[in-house]
Amino acid sequence: MITLDRLVNVLGGYGVAARLGAVPRSAELRRVVIPEPAVTGDVMLAIGADSAAQALGWARDAGAVAVVVRKDVPDDADDIAVLTVDPAVPWSELAAVVYGLVLEGRETESGRGPTDLFALADSLADAIGAPVVIEGRRAQVLAYSPLRDDADEAWMQTILARRAPDKVRESYDRRGVFAHLNASDEPLFVPPDPALGGAGRMVAAARVGRELLGSVWVITDAEMHEPALRDGARTVALHLLRSRASADLERQVESEAVLRLLDGAADAVTVASRLGLGRGALRVIALRASMQTEPHTALLVAFERATSGFGWSRPGRTALAGNTVYTVLPCDDADVARRWVGALRDGLPRGTAVVAGISGPAGVGELASARREADECLALHELDPHVEPPAYDESWDDVLLQRLRTVASSGRGPSRGPIAELRRHDAARGTPYVETLRAWLEAHGDPVRAGVTLGVHENTVRYRLRKMAEITSVDFTDGRKRVALMIELAALS
Numbered sequence: 001m002i003t004l005d006r007l008v009n010v011l012g013g014y015g016v017a018a019r020l021g022a023v024p025r026s027a028e029l030r031r032v033v034i035p036e037p038a039v040t041g042d043v044m045l046a047i048g049a050d051s052a053a054q055a056l057g058w059a060r061d062a063g064a065v066a067v068v069v070r071k072d073v074p075d076d077a078d079d080i081a082v083l084t085v086d087p088a089v090p091w092s093e094l095a096a097v098v099y100g101l102v103l104e105g106r107e108t109e110s111g112r113g114p115t116d117l118f119a120l121a122d123s124l125a126d127a128i129g130a131p132v133v134i135e136g137r138r139a140q141v142l143a144y145s146p147l148r149d150d151a152d153e154a155w156m157q158t159i160l161a162r163r164a165p166d167k168v169r170e171s172y173d174r175r176g177v178f179a180h181l182n183a184s185d186e187p188l189f190v191p192p193d194p195a196l197g198g199a200g201r202m203v204a205a206a207r208v209g210r211e212l213l214g215s216v217w218v219i220t221d222a223e224m225h226e227p228a229l230r231d232g233a234r235t236v237a238l239h240l241l242r243s244r245a246s247a248d249l250e251r252q253v254e255s256e257a258v259l260r261l262l263d264g265a266a267d268a269v270t271v272a273s274r275l276g277l278g279r280g281a282l283r284v285i286a287l288r289a290s291m292q293t294e295p296h297t298a299l300l301v302a303f304e305r306a307t308s309g310f311g312w313s314r315p316g317r318t319a320l321a322g323n324t325v326y327t328v329l330p331c332d333d334a335d336v337a338r339r340w341v342g343a344l345r346d347g348l349p350r351g352t353a354v355v356a357g358i359s360g361p362a363g364v365g366e367l368a369s370a371r372r373e374a375d376e377c378l379a380l381h382e383l384d385p386h387v388e389p390p391a392y393d394e395s396w397d398d399v400l401l402q403r404l405r406t407v408a409s410s411g412r413g414p415s416r417g418p419i420a421e422l423r424r425h426d427a428a429r430g431t432p433y434v435e436t437l438r439a440w441l442e443a444h445g446d447p448v449r450a451g452v453t454l455g456v457h458e459n460t461v462r463y464r465l466r467k468m469a470e471i472t473s474v475d476f477t478d479g480r481k482r483v484a485l486m487i488e489l490a491a492l493s
Contacts, residue, residue, distance in 0.1 A: 002029050002101050004066060004081060007043070010092070010101060010253055012274030015086030021078035025064050032095075032102050042066065045073070047091050056080065067093065072245045117143035117404060120232070126214070127228040131155065134206075134236055138349060140300065142240075149227075154200030155219060166350075171196060181205045181215055186232060189223035204233035206240060213240040218251060251307050258319035258328055264368035272364045275317045278477060281361035285316075285341060286374035287325045287352050288382075298352050299323060305347050315466065317341065324378070326371065332361050334391035341389050344364040355381045360393035376402070404491035418472035419488045425471055433471070434489070436464045441486050445476075 005025035008018045033041030035048065035058045046055035051072045059067035059080050083096060117134050125132040125145035134143045159312040164172075171193045180188050187204040197266040199219050203256070206214040216233045218224070219430060257271050260283065265271055272400040289302040303325050306318040306342045316329040329337055337358045345354045357377025359370035375394035376399045380390050383402075392399060422433045436454060440461060443449035447461040454461065465476060475481060 003027060007101060009276065010097065011083060012248055012257065013340060015089050017084045018081065020081045023065055023081040029102050032099050033062050041101060043068065045095055045098065049486060052491050074228045079347050098417050099121050120239060121145045122237060124228065124232040128218055128226050133158060134214060135217065137212055139169065143201060151219060154196060154198050168196060176441050177203065202229060206237040208237045208241050210460045254307065254317055255319040258326060259321060261328060261367045262326060262371040268364045268367065277317060277328060278330055280330055282364065282367065283329050283331055283361060284359040284367060284370040284374040285327040285329055285337055285356055286378040287341065287349060287354065287356040288323060288378065289352055291349065291352050292328065299325065302344065305344055328367065334358055334394060336390055337391065352383045353385065355385050356387055356389040357381055358391040361393065401490045404487060418474040419485065422468060433464060433468050436461060437468060437485065438489050440465065441482060
């Protein structure tokens, strides 16, 4: 079934403002109604209402817990959740979304819905007389029938890990099982592999048109010709298609709202409220994923993983923009954001490389700046992906230095001046003047500490400084000049 929480989250992206009053977000919605005498339902579409009072009266007569209206309703309407429609949104479009969501919830509850795959696996196992596992298109376990005595070790490991063991998958790949699923709707018998032990399998593709959405697996010692397997695979495909369509709708709505926040929308507070983001500290996570074999697929898988689950079940809100997944995560601690990245990475296929950058803590109105911070930290992580994802409030100095390096590498750095002169002198005569100057500046002008760093006597440092002053004519006692020298050296490091 669909809850009020989910309806509010989806409709928020269509310009619908919610005032729930005393109605809990967990309220269940099973039926949509329009103004009709003696007809009851949970969601009233107040089409044609002349006033807010009339819309509210219709909703109460219908026993509705929520009403969708064109005009705002007085604050005292606490007994009914009020969803106020932006006049720019056509009733026809809004009604299609509301009816689609609620009807999907009803089908799920009755055992025909897209998320009721476990019930389907149970009924299919009963019809065939053997254990059943339903897998997605990336071979992840989506549902399975209750375990039976004839389940072998590979089957148990598949269910526990939510994915077939690597050795099992490699065996199937060698024997052309996956190639068959990609090309044919005919069920295939996979004989037992002596190296793996256990029983054989029947497998059928769950396909809509030419698109493979998943597969149905059955334990069996011999090839079976059960019509139930073929029919069950088609039913699974329809379930998966509906599920994806529903999820895609919510992902689209959410993604558009998140991008508005990251672009600095004037109504950021309202948008954040619709997304269920509180008024506390937020961090923006910028993430990229890649696989050598499927460079474009990895990013889509990461986006799908980041948006799995809806409403209160998921802490962050996510958008896909170009080649980057952005997530706005309610948290103050950078380690919380890193754990989120780690959990997402662990759920991706093996061999997927993930890099990420994390902004500093930000308020709702600061998310555009936070996005830039996350982008810069992402670029920093791409330079060294073996470390933990950097957070801007911890790594702002590294970010600044990387900006300077970018300027220098673009040819916009100075080609003349003291540093350039010292570098040319070092290159021509083998002197260590640039190295010495860097050590002296980092030691805050202390020749003793600089000498320790360089492994030379402090007098050697003093001698080199005198020679550098002769070569460049720079005044090392000038504080502003020392700062400029440090910046330029940082850009060259």
